[in-house]
Amino acid sequence: MLAHQQPRSIGSRAARNTVRLINVITSLILFVCYIALAWSQRNQGLRDLLARTLAVQWTRR
Structure with a gap:
């Protein structure tokens, strides 16, 4: 930290960490959807698997 900066408040740090956590969770959800598409037998996306549909x-x- 630079000498002229004020230390961040607990609320500011909590908000920053919450946003980071949301970004990680969102990225993991997208990654799981991509992996499901690659490993399914019929190349179905996660939404197709959940809805039990098949693209023709x-x-x-």
């Missing part, structure tokens, strides 16, 4: 790709003849 149409091809033109």
Whole structure:
């Protein structure tokens, strides 16, 4: 800490740590969704697995 700065208050530190925790949790959720897509047998995303749906790709003849 620089000599001319005031120490941060407990509330400021708590708010900063809360935001960091929310960022970590959000990142983990996105990572889990990505991994679920990579490891599912039919390349279903987490939302497809939860809804028990399957995406169908149409091809033109």
